[in-house]
Amino acid sequence: xxxxxxxxxxxxxxxxxxxxxxxxxxxxxxxxxxxxxxxxxxxxxxxxxxxxxxxxxxxxxxxxxxxxxxxxxxxxxxxxxxxxxxxxxxxxxxxxxxxxxxxxxxxxxxxxxxxxxxxxxxxxxxxxxxxxxxxxxxxxxxxxxxxxxxxxxxxxxxxxxxxxxxxxxxxxxxxxxxxxxxxxxxxxxxxxxxxxxxxxxxxxxxxxxxxxxxxxxxxxxxxxxxxxxxxxxxxxxxxxxxxxxxxxxxxxxxxxxxxxxxxxxxxxxxxxxxxxxxxxxxxxxxxxxxxxxxxxxxxxxxxxxxxxxxxxxxxxxxxxxxxxxxxxxxxxxxxxxxxxxxxxxxxxxxxxxxxxxxxxxxxxxxxxxxxxxxxxxxxxxxxxxxxxxxxxxxxxxxxxxxxxxxxxxxxxxxxxxxxxxxxxxxxxxxxxxxxxxxxxxxxxxxxxxxxxxxxxxxxxxxxxxxxxxxxxxxxxxxxxxxxxxxxxx
Amino acid sequence: xxxxxxxxxxxxxxxxxxxxxxxxxxxxxxxxxxxxxxxxxxxxxxxxxxxxxxxxxxxxxxxxxxxxxxxxxxxxxxxxxxxxxxxxxxxxxxxxxxxxxxxxxxxxxxxxxxxxxxxxxxxxxxxxxxxxxxxxxxxxxxxxxxxxxxxxxxxxxxxxxxxxxxxxxxxxxxxxxxxxxxxxxxxxxxxxxxxxxxxxxxxxxxxxxxxxxxxxxxxxxxxxxxxxxxxxxxxxxxxxxxxxxxxxxxxxxxxxxxxxxxxxxxxxxxxxxxxxxxxxxxxxxxxxxxxxxxxxxxxxxxxxxxxxxxxxxxxxxxxxxxxxxxxxxxxxxxxxxxxxxxxxxxxxxxxxxxxxxxxxxxxxxxxxxxxxxxxxxxxxxxxxxxxxxxxxxxxxxxxxxxxxxxxxxxxxxxxxxxxxxxxxxxxxxxxxxxxxxxxxxxxxxxxxxxxxxxxxxxxxxxxxxxxxxxxxxxxxxxxxxxxxxxxxxxxxxxxxxxxx
Numbered sequence: 001x002x003x004x005x006x007x008x009x010x011x012x013x014x015x016x017x018x019x020x021x022x023x024x025x026x027x028x029x030x031x032x033x034x035x036x037x038x039x040x041x042x043x044x045x046x047x048x049x050x051x052x053x054x055x056x057x058x059x060x061x062x063x064x065x066x067x068x069x070x071x072x073x074x075x076x077x078x079x080x081x082x083x084x085x086x087x088x089x090x091x092x093x094x095x096x097x098x099x100x101x102x103x104x105x106x107x108x109x110x111x112x113x114x115x116x117x118x119x120x121x122x123x124x125x126x127x128x129x130x131x132x133x134x135x136x137x138x139x140x141x142x143x144x145x146x147x148x149x150x151x152x153x154x155x156x157x158x159x160x161x162x163x164x165x166x167x168x169x170x171x172x173x174x175x176x177x178x179x180x181x182x183x184x185x186x187x188x189x190x191x192x193x194x195x196x197x198x199x200x201x202x203x204x205x206x207x208x209x210x211x212x213x214x215x216x217x218x219x220x221x222x223x224x225x226x227x228x229x230x231x232x233x234x235x236x237x238x239x240x241x242x243x244x245x246x247x248x249x250x251x252x253x254x255x256x257x258x259x260x261x262x263x264x265x266x267x268x269x270x271x272x273x274x275x276x277x278x279x280x281x282x283x284x285x286x287x288x289x290x291x292x293x294x295x296x297x298x299x300x301x302x303x304x305x306x307x308x309x310x311x312x313x314x315x316x317x318x319x320x321x322x323x324x325x326x327x328x329x330x331x332x333x334x335x336x337x338x339x340x341x342x343x344x345x346x347x348x349x350x351x352x353x354x355x356x357x358x359x360x361x362x363x364x365x366x367x368x369x370x371x372x373x374x375x376x377x378x379x380x381x382x383x384x385x386x387x388x389x390x391x392x393x394x395x396x397x398x399x400x401x402x403x404x405x406x407x408x409x410x411x412x413x414x415x416x417x418x419x420x421x422x423x424x425x426x427x428x429x430x431x432x433x434x435x436x437x438x439x440x441x442x443x444x445x446x447x448x449x450x451x452x453x454x455x456x457x458x459x460x461x462x463x464x465x466x467x468x469x470x471x472x473x474x475x476x477x478x479x480x481x482x483x484x485x486x487x488x489x
Numbered sequence: 490x491x492x493x494x495x496x497x498x499x500x501x502x503x504x505x506x507x508x509x510x511x512x513x514x515x516x517x518x519x520x521x522x523x524x525x526x527x528x529x530x531x532x533x534x535x536x537x538x539x540x541x542x543x544x545x546x547x548x549x550x551x552x553x554x555x556x557x558x559x560x561x562x563x564x565x566x567x568x569x570x571x572x573x574x575x576x577x578x579x580x581x582x583x584x585x586x587x588x589x590x591x592x593x594x595x596x597x598x599x600x601x602x603x604x605x606x607x608x609x610x611x612x613x614x615x616x617x618x619x620x621x622x623x624x625x626x627x628x629x630x631x632x633x634x635x636x637x638x639x640x641x642x643x644x645x646x647x648x649x650x651x652x653x654x655x656x657x658x659x660x661x662x663x664x665x666x667x668x669x670x671x672x673x674x675x676x677x678x679x680x681x682x683x684x685x686x687x688x689x690x691x692x693x694x695x696x697x698x699x700x701x702x703x704x705x706x707x708x709x710x711x712x713x714x715x716x717x718x719x720x721x722x723x724x725x726x727x728x729x730x731x732x733x734x735x736x737x738x739x740x741x742x743x744x745x746x747x748x749x750x751x752x753x754x755x756x757x758x759x760x761x762x763x764x765x766x767x768x769x770x771x772x773x774x775x776x777x778x779x780x781x782x783x784x785x786x787x788x789x790x791x792x793x794x795x796x797x798x799x800x801x802x803x804x805x806x807x808x809x810x811x812x813x814x815x816x817x818x819x820x821x822x823x824x825x826x827x828x829x830x831x832x833x834x835x836x837x838x839x840x841x842x843x844x845x846x847x848x849x850x851x852x853x854x855x856x857x858x859x860x861x862x863x864x865x866x867x868x869x870x871x872x873x874x875x876x877x878x879x880x881x882x883x884x885x886x887x888x889x890x891x892x893x894x895x896x897x898x899x900x901x902x903x904x905x906x907x908x909x910x911x912x913x914x915x916x917x918x919x920x921x922x923x924x925x926x927x928x929x930x931x932x933x934x935x936x937x938x939x940x941x942x943x944x945x946x947x948x949x950x951x952x953x954x955x956x957x958x959x960x961x962x963x964x965x966x967x968x969x970x971x972x973x974x975x976x977x978x979x980x981x982x983x984x985x986x987x988x989x
Contacts, residue, residue, distance in 0.1 A: 001887050002879050004764045008891060009875045012898040016868050019902060020861055022911040026821045027857040034822020039807060039815070042823045042835045042853075189608050 052076065053108040053131035053371065055088050055100055057138040063088045063101070068186065076101075076184035082177040083147040086158075086208040087136060087364065089313075090180035094191050099208070100134060100364065103312040107132040107368050114368060114377050132376065133369040137168035142451075145483040149476040150175040156458040157437075157473075158209035158343040161480055164351035164443060164452045166381040167360030169311065170484055171453075172344070178205040203458075211315045214340035215456060218425030219278045219469070220439045221335030223349055226275055226399060228290055228298035230392045236399055239268040240282035248284070248327035255284050255330065258424065258468075276402035278422065280334045287333025292323035295333065301387040302349045303359055304341065311344070311364045318345040335425060347454035349387075350441045353397060354419070354449035356390040358383060397446055404442065407470040411478035417446035418481060422469030435460025440473035444481045451484035453477045512949050515576030516568050522580035523560050530556070530587030533831055537595045540832030549594065552620045556587060559620075559627045570634040571944035575877055578943065581870040582936050585921035586623060586929070588863065591831070592843070592850055593619050593924050599837035615843055615924050622926035626933030633937035640941045644885045647701025654694030657687035658737075662744035675745040676916075688741075688750050689931035692757075692896060693938070699758055700888035703765035707884070735778045739786070746792055749903055749915030755779060756899045757892055764891045765884075800913035813840045817849035817908050828856025843924040845916060848908045863922075864905075871898045874939045880946035890942045893935050 026034070034040060051074055054064040062084045065074040076091045078084065089099015097105065106112035110131040139161075146159040150173055161171040178201070182194035198206050207213055229238070242263035245256035263269040263279035274282035287295060299305065299320050307317035321338020323329050331337040344362060352359040361382040368377040388396070400419035407422050423439030426432070438461060443452035455477040460467030534553065538545065560583050567574050594616040604612055637643060643650070661669035661676050669675040677684045741751045759775040786793045795810055803811035803818070816839040824834060836842050836850030843850070852860050874894030878887045897920050904923075907914035918928040920935075 001764060001767065001884060004767050005875055005878050005887065005891050008760055008764060008895060009872060012871055012875070012895065013868065015898060015902045016864055019905050019909070019911065020864060022906070022909050023821075023852070023857055023860055026818060026909050027825055027852065027860075030818075031822040031825045034819050035825070037819060037822075040819040040823065041838065042819065187608070 050074070050109060051130035051371075052091070053110070053133040053369075055104075055108070055134050055136065057136040057140055057143075057366075060140045062136070063091075063180075075186055076180075078180045078184070080144070081179040081181050082151075083144055083173070084138075085177050085180045086172055086174040086210060087138060087143075088180060090178075090183040092183040092191055092195070093186070094188060095183060095195050098206075099313060100136070103310070103314075104134045104365060107134055110371075112368070115370065130371045132371060133373060134365055135367040135369060136364055137163070137170065137366040137379075138172070138364070139170045139484065141486075142171040142480060142484045143173065146171045146173040146476070146480045147175065147177070149479050150457075151177075153462050155461045155472075155476075156203045156209075157456040157461075159453065159455050159476065159480060160210050160344050160347040161451055161453045161484055162347050162351040162360075162362055164354035164449045165360065167351070167362045167384075168366065168381075169362055169364045170451060171480060172208070172210045172364070174207070174209040176201070176203055176205050208313070209456070209458075210343045211311065211313060212342075214316055214318055214342050214345075215437050215458070216425040216427050217335040217339055217341040217346055218423030218437065218439055219280075219283075219335055220346055220349075220421050220423035220441045220454075221333070221339055221341075222275060222278065222283050223353065223396065223400070223421050223441070224298050224302060224304075225283050225286055225290070225295065225333050226271065227302075227353070227388050227392065227396055228294050229271060229286055230395055231298075231388055232290060232294055234271055234286070236270060236272040236395060238271045240271060240274050240279075241285050242266055242269040242279070243281050246281045246284060246330075248330050249288055250325060251327045253327065255280055255334075257281055272399055272402055275399045275421070276406045278403070283333050284330035288326045288330045290329075290333075291326075292329045295329060296320055296323065298387070301359075301385060302345075302352055303384055304345060309362075311362050313364075315344055315362075316342055318342050335423060343454045343456045346439065346441050346456075347452055348384075350400075350419075350421075350443050350454065351449075351452035352387045353393050353400070354443035354452050355393075357386050357388040357393040359385050359387050400442075401446055407440075407474050408468075409470045409472075409474035409478075411475040411482070413444075413478060413482050413485075416444050416481070416485060418442050418444040418478065419446045419449075420474070420477070422474060424468045433465070435464045435467055438463075438467045438469045438472035440469050440477040442474075442477050442481065444485065451481055453480050453484075455480070512573065512947070514572045515574070515947070516564075516572060519567065519574075519576035519579055520564060522576065523564055523583055526580050526584040526587060527557060527560060529584060530591060533588060533591040534594070536830065537591060537598070537832035540830055541595070541598050543598065548614065548617060552590065552594070552616055555620045555624065556590060559623055563627055563630060566631040566634050567940060570631075570638070571940050573944045573948035574940040575873045575943035575947065577869055577873045578936060578940055581866050581873070582921055582933075584866055585863070585870075588851070589847065589919075589922035589924070590616055590619055590623070592836075592847055592854075592922070595832055595854075596837055596843045596850065598832075599835070603837065618926070619924055619929070622929045623933075625926070626930040629930055630933040630937045633934050634941060637938070637941055640886055640889060640938065640945060641883055643697050643889070643938075644701040644704065647698050647705075650694040651698030651702070654691040654698060655737075657691040657694065658741065659744075660687055662741070669745075676747055676750070686925070686927040688745075688747070689927040690934075692750075692753065693893070693931055693935055695754065696757060696761070696892035696896060697889060699761045700885055700892055703761055703888055704885045707765050732778075735775075735782060739782055743790070746790075747916060748793065748796060748913070749907075749917035752903055752915065753896070753899055753917070755782075757896050760895045760899075761888055761892050764888055796913040796915075800910060803910065813846065814908070814910060814914060816840070817846050818910060820849045820853035821909065824853035824856045826857045828852070828854050828859055830854060844918055845904070845923065846908055847919055847923045848905050851922070852909075864901075867897070867901050871895075873943070877939060877943035877946045881942050882946070886942045886945060890939060893939055896935070897932075 052065040055062045061079060063076060063078050066077055068075045078088060087100055089097055089101040091097045091101040108131045112132060115132050142161055150157060150159060155175055157175060159171060159173040163170055178198045182190050185191050244260050244262050245254050247254050257263060257280050263277055263282055264273050269279060269282055304318045304320060309315040318341040320332055323332055328337060332339050348359060348362060361384045363379050365379050367375050370376050397419045400421055401417060404418045404420040407420060420440060420442030425437040425439060427437060428434035438457040440455040443449040455473040457472045461472040463472050563579060567579060597614050597616050600612045661678060666675060668679055669677050671677050676686050676688055678687055737754065741747055759772055762771045787797060799810050799814060803814040805811065807815050820836055820839055831854045834853040836853045839846045839849055871894045874890055878890035881887055881890060900917055900920055903915055904917045904919050906912040918925045920932045
């Protein structure tokens with residue numbers, strides 16, 4: 001009976017070898033696939049146990065991890081949460097993360113390649129691995145001023161301030177905003193309650209209006225028309241119609257100036273005057289004359305339509321929509337119909353003009369630091385493309401000074417020349433009876449631009465149907481510019 | 490009865506039987522290995538505590554002490570009741586059981602974390618229950634060693650064991666689902682909070698029965714039938730027992746919806762039949778039956794089809810049926826070669842991580858290296874059991890030891906193969922590692938029997954030192970008898986060992 005027992009023993013060893021072979025296949029050959037499968041939460045969950053890096057701006061800590069005595073070890077804390085949450089985002093055990101917390105996660109959790117040497121030394125010395133730090137380009141004073149201006153009147157909307165020469169984002173505000181602190185709580189009850197409240201909030205608090213949503217730009221889009229016109233044979237003195245209303249080519253639809261007024265005093269108005277007075281009929285005519293291709297080409301040159309922009313949060317693509325016929329171009333030329341821009345995109349347009357036609361890539365991360373605050377990477381300014389020659393930009397700046405001179409609203413800064421354009425964009429199914437979006441895009445000082453801003457106040461702010469870009473958005477824009485310039489840039 | 494190979498299989502074994510120096514019992518080696526196992530388990534526990542940043546709680550201290558007490562008592566019981574037992578079997582079991590306890594404790598911590606995070610009440614400590622079951626297992630272990638002083642007595646109760654085993658096996662299937670069904674398989678008898686899986690005990694009783702039956706009827710099965718392709722086929726009428734066993738397995742599969750047990754019973758029976766008859770034709774016929782049974786089961790039963798589909802592609806139904814196996818694979822893959830370290834992974838993401846899927850939990854945190862080591866420990870346990878089967882002198886002992894060892898081997902193959910997607914998943918537990926009272930207690934009884942058989946295999950033919958040798962010239966003529974093994978029977982062998 002021993003021969004079969006020996007054979008059985010050999011068979012058992014064969015079975016064990018089979019198991020070992022299969023284990024090798026699973027844990028060595030296929031290990032990478034399994035580990036990196038998006039449905040495998042293990043890697044993500046391991047991060048919660050590590051000390052996460054901090055997010056700071058200009059020496060001010062915006063988000064940091066502090067040690068706790070509970071089992072999750074580290075608790076995320078945000079200073080001045082709502083003002084900065086469109087930047088920092090939240091970091092929640094249950095609800096994942098957003099903003100910089102999400103898109104700079106490899107740095108913050110320590111897995112980024114730039115931290116490799118550091119990780120290696122952690123491994124050798126047995127130190128607990130900890131994440132790197134992210135320093136933002138934001139100026140806290142500008143950010144806080146912008147948030148205060150928007151929130152004190154309960155405005156819905158967004159403010160973006162850029163350094164036009166580098167593309168650094170100096171401020172990015174979205175209101176109403178949310179407080180990321182309860183979402184980072186280690187009590188699931190607090191997390192769930194906050195998440196529910198944030199998701200049910202009306203108006204919504206979680207989206208970052210500056211980059212997540214697009215809005216009709218209204219008359220601010222006339223800067224695009226003007227830039228195209230100046231490169232296609234028009235001069236500031238080219239004459240356009242001054243009629244209070246026109247009928248769109250090939251239709252019965254009429255298009256009229258704001259409040260149905262004549263554009264200036266003459267039968268025709270110069271391009272300079274049309275931009276200063278923001279005459280719809282003149283720009284509809286101009287758009288029709290330039291045609292869809294040239295408008296679209298100019299829009300593309302400003303970056304409109306790009307879907308690959310990230311700051312590092314992905315920026316929703318702006319767009320001019322379909323332009324099937326002249327009437328569509330005429331409507332789109334005044335920033336209506338299907339033209340939709342993010343506030344960041346609108347800021348990029350004025351920043352490009354301010355920078356002599358050179359569009360810089362907007363970015364939020366100034367530096368990446370190791371856990372010891374030693375700088376391991378600095379973001380270099382990156383050119384996105386040229387929107388117009390420097391001479392055209394200079395002419396356009398001159399025209400925008402004219403626009404600023406005609407813009408009402410408070411907050412003008414003595415001694416500082418602002419180049420600007422306002423917009424009052426109709427929207428909704430019943431545009432005439434829906435409070436319009438108020439826009440203000442500007443840069444200053446005009447001769448040596450240090451800051452470019454875009455301000456959007458949705459649904460008329462506190463002026464309802466009477467709202468205009470000048471009356472509602474402009475004071476905020478000027479306040480932000482004043483704050484940015486006060487910083488001694 | 491005594492096979493001539495038995496002594497040759499163990500070099501040096503003849504020494505003791507020749508009345509030379511006292512045969513080493515191996516108890517010192519066993520003690521040292523037990524200490525070694527305790528050190529490894531303590532080290533594993535320290536790692537878990539360090540990685541989870543825990544402080545030593547009184548409960549854990551008691552569990553640890555209880556584990557050490559269990560090891561000590563088991564060792565003392567072996568010293569007392571089976572002094573010549575194989576010294577590697579008990580340490581292997583101690584190591585597996587200890588690692589199981591550590592992993593269950595580690596998963597307890599994860600459950601507590603989750604409960605704290607979700608604001609739910611603290612769940613029961615499973616490791617505490619498991620150590621209680623270990624104590625029960627120890628009691629049965631000692632009882633078997635004490636009461637069964639000679640394994641051959643078990644042969645006398647062969648048919649009783651068979652009957653009781655059948656009843657235990659069938660009982661959950663016949664009871665109403667409210668008592669017997671857990672997660673779709675009717676394997677339980679649950680009264681109040683506690684439950685046992687009688688199938689685990691039935692497994693051992695049926696192995697005793699098969700061994701006793703086959704020894705009795707061995708000649709019958711060896712009777713040659715026709716020759717076919719160089720094999721001697723058994724006569725058709727001798728197939729009846731095989732058919733009965735096959736029917737039993739299918740019955741388990743249909744009534745209790747338990748693929749694993751069904752496979753296990755049939756496999757063990759086939760191997761015993763082969764060991765008893767030494768004829769490969771039985772195995773092939775049995776495998777033929779298995780294939781037919783598997784095909785029929787696949788055609789008829791939805792749950793078998795589901796198991797097979799999940800096996801083929803667990804990710805196609807990731808959200809539902811494939812979730813468990815997919816998570817197990819994620820865990821194993823994340824662990825990779827070296828593992829995340831004990832207490833540093835997330836094995837709790839796999840449902841039933843502490844019972845059916847403890848293998849993937851260990852694989853995630855100990856890696857391929859750890860799993861291979863544990864497999865080697867199992868291999869030591871199984872081969873020492875088979876070694877005892879080779880060395881023991883009676884056929885019943887041989888068959889019983891083979892059956893018990895192979896039961897462990899087949900069970901770990903079915904479970905580990907299922908968890909690692911080598912074969913379709915079945916609902917069985919890993920002996921000594923998995924959380925589960927019945928499995929643990931029954932396997933302690935199994936090991937006690939293996940130790941009993943190995944004791945018979947290694948012990949000198951007499952318990953007492955050989956009587957002072959009578960000079961051969963002075964000795965009266967006596968009939969030299971074939972020796973009977975064990976302490977109970979047999980005349981004293983003479984100085985020459987009384988070997989025929």
